Amino acid sequence: MADLKKSQDNTKLIMMLLKGRTLIVLGLLVIFFSLATPNFLSANTMLLLAKHVALYGILAIGMTYVIITGGIDLSVGAVVGLAGMVAGGMIQKGLTFESMGVTVYCSVPLVILAAILVGAVVGLLNGAIITRFGVAPFIATLGTMYIARGFAMLHSNGATYSAITGHEALGNVGFTFFGGRIAGIPVGAIILAVIAVIAGFLLTRTTFGWHIFAIGGNEKAAKLSGVKVDKVKILVYIFSGICAAIVGIITAAQLEASHPASGETWEMNAIAAAVLGGTSMMGGIGTIGGTIVGAFVIGVISDGMVMCGVSEFWQMIIKGLVIIVAVIIDQFQRKMEAKMALQARNESKNE
Amino acid sequence: MAETVETIHTDDEVVLHAEKVSKIYPGTKALDEVSFDVYKGKVNVLIGENGAGKSTLMKIIAGIEQESGGELFMGGEKVHFDNIVQARAKGIGIIHQELSLFPNLNVYQNIFMAREKTKNRIGLDNEQHIELTKKILARLEHPIDPMTIIGDLRVGQQQMIEIARNLIADDLKILIMDEPTSSLSEQEVQVLFKIMRELMADGISIVYISHRLEEIMQIGDYVTILRDGKFVASAAVKDIDVSWIVKKMVGTKKSYPQRKEKIDWSKRETVLEVRDLCLPKKGGGWLLDHVNFELKRGEILGIYGLMGAGRTEVFECIMGLRPEHTGDILINGQKIDIKNVSEQIQNGFAWVPEDRQREGLVQTMDIGKNISLASLKSYAKGILLDSAKEEAAVDQNIKDIHIKVADKRLPILSLSGGKQQKCVIGKGLLTKPKIMLLDEPSRGIDIGAKTDVFEIMNHYADEGLSLLVVSSELEEIEAIADRIIVLSNGIKTADMVKEEVTQDKLVMASYKGHTKAGREA
Numbered sequence: 001m002a003d004l005k006k007s008q009d010n011t012k013l014i015m016m017l018l019k020g021r022t023l024i025v026l027g028l029l030v031i032f033f034s035l036a037t038p039n040f041l042s043a044n045t046m047l048l049l050a051k052h053v054a055l056y057g058i059l060a061i062g063m064t065y066v067i068i069t070g071g072i073d074l075s076v077g078a079v080v081g082l083a084g085m086v087a088g089g090m091i092q093k094g095l096t097f098e099s100m101g102v103t104v105y106c107s108v109p110l111v112i113l114a115a116i117l118v119g120a121v122v123g124l125l126n127g128a129i130i131t132r133f134g135v136a137p138f139i140a141t142l143g144t145m146y147i148a149r150g151f152a153m154l155h156s157n158g159a160t161y162s163a164i165t166g167h168e169a170l171g172n173v174g175f176t177f178f179g180g181r182i183a184g185i186p187v188g189a190i191i192l193a194v195i196a197v198i199a200g201f202l203l204t205r206t207t208f209g210w211h212i213f214a215i216g217g218n219e220k221a222a223k224l225s226g227v228k229v230d231k232v233k234i235l236v237y238i239f240s241g242i243c244a245a246i247v248g249i250i251t252a253a254q255l256e257a258s259h260p261a262s263g264e265t266w267e268m269n270a271i272a273a274a275v276l277g278g279t280s281m282m283g284g285i286g287t288i289g290g291t292i293v294g295a296f297v298i299g300v301i302s303d304g305m306v307m308c309g310v311s312e313f314w315q316m317i318i319k320g321l322v323i324i325v326a327v328i329i330d331q332f333q334r335k336m337e338a339k340m341a342l343q344a345r346n347e348s349k350n351e
Numbered sequence: 352m353a354e355t356v357e358t359i360h361t362d363d364e365v366v367l368h369a370e371k372v373s374k375i376y377p378g379t380k381a382l383d384e385v386s387f388d389v390y391k392g393k394v395n396v397l398i399g400e401n402g403a404g405k406s407t408l409m410k411i412i413a414g415i416e417q418e419s420g421g422e423l424f425m426g427g428e429k430v431h432f433d434n435i436v437q438a439r440a441k442g443i444g445i446i447h448q449e450l451s452l453f454p455n456l457n458v459y460q461n462i463f464m465a466r467e468k469t470k471n472r473i474g475l476d477n478e479q480h481i482e483l484t485k486k487i488l489a490r491l492e493h494p495i496d497p498m499t500i501i502g503d504l505r506v507g508q509q510q511m512i513e514i515a516r517n518l519i520a521d522d523l524k525i526l527i528m529d530e531p532t533s534s535l536s537e538q539e540v541q542v543l544f545k546i547m548r549e550l551m552a553d554g555i556s557i558v559y560i561s562h563r564l565e566e567i568m569q570i571g572d573y574v575t576i577l578r579d580g581k582f583v584a585s586a587a588v589k590d591i592d593v594s595w596i597v598k599k600m601v602g603t604k605k606s607y608p609q610r611k612e613k614i615d616w617s618k619r620e621t622v623l624e625v626r627d628l629c630l631p632k633k634g635g636g637w638l639l640d641h642v643n644f645e646l647k648r649g650e651i652l653g654i655y656g657l658m659g660a661g662r663t664e665v666f667e668c669i670m671g672l673r674p675e676h677t678g679d680i681l682i683n684g685q686k687i688d689i690k691n692v693s694e695q696i697q698n699g700f701a702w703v704p705e706d707r708q709r710e711g712l713v714q715t716m717d718i719g720k721n722i723s724l725a726s727l728k729s730y731a732k733g734i735l736l737d738s739a740k741e742e743a744a745v746d747q748n749i750k751d752i753h754i755k756v757a758d759k760r761l762p763i764l765s766l767s768g769g770k771q772q773k774c775v776i777g778k779g780l781l782t783k784p785k786i787m788l789l790d791e792p793s794r795g796i797d798i799g800a801k802t803d804v805f806e807i808m809n810h811y812a813d814e815g816l817s818l819l820v821v822s823s824e825l826e827e828i829e830a831i832a833d834r835i836i837v838l839s840n841g842i843k844t845a846d847m848v849k850e851e852v853t854q855d856k857l858v859m860a861s862y863k864g865h866t867k868a869g870r871e872a
Contacts, residue, residue, distance in 0.1 A: 206734045207727040210716075214724055217715035224670070224702060224710055225725035225778065226693035284715030337762070344765035 011340065018333040022276055022293045022326070029297065033304035040307055047186060051254070053299035054188030055247050057292060059270035060277075061199045062243030064291045065236045067274050068203075070216040070283030071130065071137035073237060076244035076270055078148035079122050080263025083115040083248030085152045088161035088258025090114060091172050105170040108177075116245045122148050123241025127234030145267070152260040162257040179253030188250045192292075195243065200288035212236060216283025272319070273298055276326045280334075297322070361587065363390040366556050367412065367443075367525060372421035374407050374580075381407045383580045384421065388573070389525055394547060394557045396567045396588070399577035399600060400823060405560050408577070409527045412558070413445040414438030442524030444517035446531055452509055454502035459484040461501055462516050487515045492542055505634065507539045514546065526550065527558040532566060544570050562657050563865055564593050576600055594855075601854040607830035608805045610651075611813065616833070616848075619647040621684070622817050623786055628678035630664050630841075638664045639676070640841040646786065651808060651818045653832030655825070655857050660864070661841040662821040663705060666788045670702050671695050682785075696725060701779030703772075705790035705821070711775040712763050719745045719759035721774050726781040748777045752807050769800020776807060787811070790821045805831050825854045839864025 017024070034041035059076050066073045094105040106114070122144055129140040166172035178187050203209035211232045214222035223229050247266075252258040277294030279286030301322065305315045367389040374382040382404045389395050397405045410416040412423065414432030423430050425441060432438040435445075452461050459480040468476040468483075484497040493511045501509060510531060517526055532540050547557055547570060561567060567574060568588065575585040576599045584599045623646040630639040639661045646652050656662045668676040671689045679686050687698060704710035712721055722745050723730065730741040745759060754773045756766065763771060772792065779787055789808070793801045808831060812818055822828040828835060829852055837845035837860035845860035 205738075206736050207731050208734065210720060210724070210727055210736070213716060213720075214713045217713035218709070220710050221713050222724070223692055224704055226696040226782070227724070228693050284713065338764070341762045341765040344761065345767055
């Protein structure tokens with residue numbers, strides 16, 4: 001009997017370690033890099049890290065929503081590019097209405113709104129294709145990925161809008177604010193924090209959030225329980241699109257230029273961050289907190305290795321290995337949880 | 352429960368003997384020491400209600416599942432099959448109840464799947480495949496082009512391919528057919544019987560599972576009856592008649608909770624009325640054929656029928672999952688326009704689906720969330736979820752229907768099947784329904800939990816909830832329902848109040864829709 005108790009305590013401890021594994025890995029990585037490079041653990045490095053992480057961190061939050069419903073959104077990287085181009089174009093070229101022969105320059109808030117709207121429209125398109133026509137999310141968003149990237153390229157014929165600072169005379173200055181800092185903290189990191197808090201809150205404290213979990217856990221049961229599956233899914237893809245558009249704005253602002261190819265393959269970083277953070281690719285499981293930690297793990301690996309002077313090519317290999325190991329551990333945890341549930345079930349039967 | 356086991360006097364040779372075979376699944380005993388003989392060159396019929404253990408026994412003989420106890424003998428020698436390949440090596444083939452063909456592949460690919468003929472051990476010998484396929488299909492009197500994609504064939508034709516698949520093995524000794532005629536036309540059935548007779552003439556033994564009693568009298572040689580996983584009786588078909596089979600299938604009564612008071616239903620208002628409900632079948636015919644019924648306030652209306660009789664489809668129509676249905680559905684005399692599930696829940700319906708795992712539970716969520724899922728909106732203030740209100744509702748629900756749980760934050764899968772089922776019922780009750788639809792609410796749960804479930808149903812019916820209950824369990828439906836309608840082949844074949852109900856009548860009515868006379872009536 002004592003043995004049984006002990007083994008149960010052991011299982012509990014292992015489960016705790018498993019659940020906190022990403023945080024533990026993050027801690028170990030920080031310790032490792034601060035020993036390896038003397039400058040790593042400085043305020044400056046950390047702020048730079050936060051600035052980098054903000055970009056795919058925000059993408060990963062939208063991606064987490066999508067993955068929890070059991071889907072995937074490959075179009076986010078392209079939306080980063082498209083939203084940046086729309087914003088940059090509106091500031092530099094303005095909107096020309098040829099029929100009236102006028103060019104209108106919008107104020108920065110309107111520019112931001114337009115860029116976000118573009119992201120929302122791509123998300124709506126994703127959601128509609130997936131729910132109305134039953135296209136697999138992978139394929140639907142693969143398609144919109146090409147379409148969005150194509151439009152980004154078309155916008156300037158592949159050219160970059162540089163120096164998008166705006167002109168005082170045109171009343172459209174201030175865009176670069178999003179690439180700057182407030183009290184030393186990168187604005188991108190602040191936006192990440194705000195979105196993370198809101199997204200985490202929505203996911204755990206609202207009916208909408210729980211419907212997302214229900215759809216990913218068992219879509220059929222969710223539908224039969226009265227969850228409006230299609231509507232929730234469409235909203236989730238819109239949310240992901242908006243997150244991507246925000247990243248597009250921040251990227252353009254940080255560089256003070258919009259490049260149509262920016263954001264390429266960023267969807268992969270977003271997926272990786274979500275998965276590292278314990279989001280199940282099967283759907284139904286995931287947290288925003290986990291995803292943020294996952295994003296920081298990727299950030300620390302990238303920045304840390306750059307500071308150590310590890311080549312970019314080795315970075316890729318190591319990142320790949322980390323992701324695979326993370327998922328293997330994830331599988332292990334699920335098996336263990338299933339075993340514990342079965343055990344509890346058998347015990348309750350013996351009562 | 353002592354049963355008369357008639358001894359069979361016969362000179363026929365036993366080709367396979369199952370001795371006290373048992374099969375235990377977590378929580379249930381699907382087979383309990385069942386003995387069974389397969390006579391050489393004969394049709395050995397296995398019969399029983401849904402869930403009696405017929406299919407389980409056949410799966411053990413075919414090597415798909417392994418016995419938990421007991422032994423199999425072939426020709427006096429003990430055998431055991433770890434998988435279907437070992438069983439096939441001993442000459443045992445099976446035609447499944449659910450077709451197990453590859454709809455994306457063509458006829459000859461299906462027939463030779465996993466027993467391909469090759470040239471020089473590498474290349475597929477498709478010429479031989481096609482030639483043999485043609486030969487075997489000619490023998491079955493179904494000259495289908497071997498290149499046809501299976502998905503393009505009618506179900507009856509697909510069934511023939513299933514049979515052809517088994518005939519391709521030269522050394523077939525025993526062919527198990529699990530309800531092979533359920534999707535065949537009358538003419539196809541006669542062809543099938545002709546083939547069966549030919550096979551028997553070749554010395555092949557047939558194990559035949561069917562729900563159609565008249566067929567058994569026509570083609571069967573020996574019949575074995577199972578009930579609740581136990582052996583009930585066996586006899587030579589020539590010594591018995593249909594009513595003997597029905598009597599043996601039905602068995603003796605168990606006791607289930609009953610309604611407290613007697614109610615004069617003529618004075619109760621009608622809450623639900625279904626008029627001329629029709630649901631077309633893919634490829635012609637009807638899944639539901641002009642079904643009419645009504646439901647009073649506080650009434651428990653049972654829907655009895657065999658698998659595939661259209662019972663679940665009635666629920667699907669009412670809940671808005673079958674927009675192609677025709678006919679009217681009225682609540683309190685008002686015709687309603689059915690759009691989708693969430694609207695039907697708002698209209699006062701709750702549904703406890705048949706397949707708990709696939710349709711009832713969200714396995715990744717905890718007990719509490721599974722219970723509150725359908726009613727989450729009612730705990731929300733704006734978009735914010737009021738956790739305190741939600742928890743109070745869930746706790747009250749757990750108390751009301753006596754789900755014994757240590758902690759509602761535990762995963763749903765840590766509960767036994769019976770408790771899981773109560774959670775699904777609780778989820779429905781929390782939406783404050785007027786009408787509750789329960790599809791096989793007692794399936795796969797133990798007897799104690801069954802009693803609990805029935806008590807919950809009685810309790811809420813007494814409080815004015817109207818319930819529609821689908822069940823294949825005769826005793827249960829007889830005990831729980833105030834009135835029972837029987838569906839057979841999509842047709843309503845009986846409508847009787849509790850006092851009129853006998854199990855024989857139910858069984859008879861459940862076969863009626865398959866006969867010509869029954870269809871015309």
